[in-house]
Amino acid sequence: MSTVDYTFKNDAADEADDAIRPAELEAMRPLPRISVHAFCESEAMLRTMERCAQDRRLAKVSLKISSASIAAAANMFASAPTPNLLILETSAQPGDIMEELAPLAEVCDPSTKVVIVGRYNDIPLYRELIRNGISEYMVGPVGMTDVLAAMSAIFVDPDAEPLGRSLAFIGAKGGCGSSTIAHNCAFDISNLFQTEVILADLDLPYGTANIDFDQDPPQGISEAIYSPDRLDEVFLDRLLAKCSQHLSLLAAPSMLDRGYDLERGSFQPILEVLQRSAPITVLDVPHAWSEWTRTLLSEVDELVITAVPDLANLRNAKNMLDALKKLRPNDKPPHLILNQVGLPKRPEISPSDFCEPLGVEPVAIIPFDAQLFGAASNSGRMIAEMDRKSPTAETFSQIAHLVTGRATMKKPKKAGIGKMLGLLGRK
Known part of the structure; x- marks a missing residue:
């Protein structure tokens, strides 16, 4: 810096x-x-x-x-x-x-x-x-x-091609569903707006984007990281796997055959090439706090934090928002999504009580739906492909509009409004 x-x-x-x-x-x-x-x-x-x-x-x-x-x-x-x-x-x-x-x-x-x-x-x-x-x-x-x-x-050359926007998704805690939300939003952005989107899975050892899209690419993001001297638009194009007409995937190796101790600026050259290659880049960032994640999160255009309404997520989300405010003092706060709300038999914090100490309102509240999300994951499909008319699919559509600057949410979008009404007031 x-x-x-x-x-x-x-x-x-x-x-x-x-x-x-x-x-x-x-x-x-x-x-x-x-x-x-x-x-x-x-x-x-x-x-x-x-x-x-x-x-x-x-x-x-x-x-x-x-x-x-x-x-x-x-x-x-x-x-x-x-x-x-x-x-x-x-x-x-x-x-x-x-x-x-x-x-x-x-x-x-x-x-x-x-x-x-x-x-x-x-x-x-x-x-x-x-x-x-x-x-x-x-x-x-x-x-x-x-x-x-x-x-x-x-x-800055005014005649140069405009750089694409970078959208980073990260979870306040492991297992809160940040990757699933990132993948569905990337899919919706590419489909709804008919624009080229690159989804980059940055969780090198455990990334799930290849599973969620039913892909098994022989190459991916590790080749880009470990060959920075070869990295350009042509080399990147060879590493991408096509998920749909307008969505390409830069997959993680998802293997444990090596350690992934990355330097602070490891992803910066990749991000620059990605922004020159597509109008929208969605970054699936693992739940980690290291020099490279700090650097990456400080430089992207939009940030989305996903949290589950429990105490550990609340603490982590508060710490992340405070740290990111220092890293990005001139940018708006990250968007907050509450996920897996209403998990049966789990004591949880109500959305209003969760967000009050954070000083931010959630842009979406997504209910726990094991059947819908489990079926989508097992079949390698997105929520919009499973049930385009479902409230959850509509929520992802609204998030896609918001993070790309095409709409502003005045109130949190609640998926499954009918069954959620009784849950939202419950702690």
Whole structure:
């Protein structure tokens, strides 16, 4: 992740919240591997750059931030190479800015891009700066979205093909049904919207996607992980198994012939290729908490946590939501799905009591239905294939709309409403 070379009190961190425009942020693509150094004169600019440093779109960016002036930048780079991008804040009068920049211009590499944040809305100044090679001039105070948009305009090719969205599903506890929900949602997205979807099973030793789709591919995700030098769209295409007209599977080996001690960034090259290969990538993430899962969950576009209404799931879900809020400070909270609600003879926490300490509402409540899910699993079919008109199939359809941004759920979708009414109030 980005590195920050300063410390200060962030007493007014919430102050910058109104500068974050979620719709614009979601539309921004991740920045490439570049080096950036920001020189800030004000506390407000320092706070803005700190928020930028925490954003997942800068995961590959090496970002340094200094509380210093343009003159200090000139002194520093007199004996050090300049980065790909300099962000410079100045309080100088419009007539003095070019003079202030002169010493830096003498030591700045010609390929280095420069963004100036000034205090004056002056059109002649803007034109003069652009004419002299400055990439952008912004009038402060600026928000995090403004800075990210300026960086994106410089380093992200607007003519490049758009990256596909990545949707990660993870369970609050083992056995809560996160994989089943991920597989059904991937199937529904591909069918309902007639769009290409790649389902990647990241549970290398125990993944079940191949069983759920009745597939036995000879190759899969392990070949991609252990051959990163060969990984491109052509190589990926050879590893995919076709599950339906628009759904392809990158299967896990589901074997115990080796250990799977993966490095922090093991899945990052795969995710990049997947996002270039299909409009939607669904990631079935195992219930684990390691460096690679933390890194992956911090970088995806949408997150879905599945939980069963018991005490262990509640504790784990709370811990995950708190950790993910720190990992993704500028993103909306993960979606929460309550699964296996109403299991006979099992004491459980009611949905309202489960969600109150979490501070989030469930986007779906799926009842326990051993017959429907068991029959689907044993036959290698999805719920929509078994019974398209069932309440559970409708719930998966609604989740598919939600995670792809095609709909917003105002109330949790309850499958099997009739028999659920008596269960929802039960603890």
